[in-house]
Amino acid sequence: MCITCxxxxxEVTVVELLDLGFAVVETGSGREEVSVALVSAGVGDRILVHAGEAIARLENS
Known part of the structure; x- marks a missing residue:
């Protein structure tokens, strides 16, 4: 939970890396473009996104 809002x-899955620190992710109800400038993420990685910004990469379990 975000402490400010x-x-x-x-939780989403990266399906394509784009230029300039952006990626296309699968949300479960469609695809969206988000910023991955703050995390090291690759195709297939699960990441946490808040307000269009990836804030963490989840470990595979």
Whole structure:
């Protein structure tokens, strides 16, 4: 949960890396473009996204 706005980050999967620190992700209800400038993520990685910005890469379990 975000400490500034109380929203929850969403878990998504990276499906394509784009230029300039952006990626296309699968949300479960469609695809969206998000910034991955703050995390090291690759295709297939699960990441947490809040307000269009990736904030963490999740470990594979």
């Amino acid at each position: 109380s929203d929850t980050a969403v």
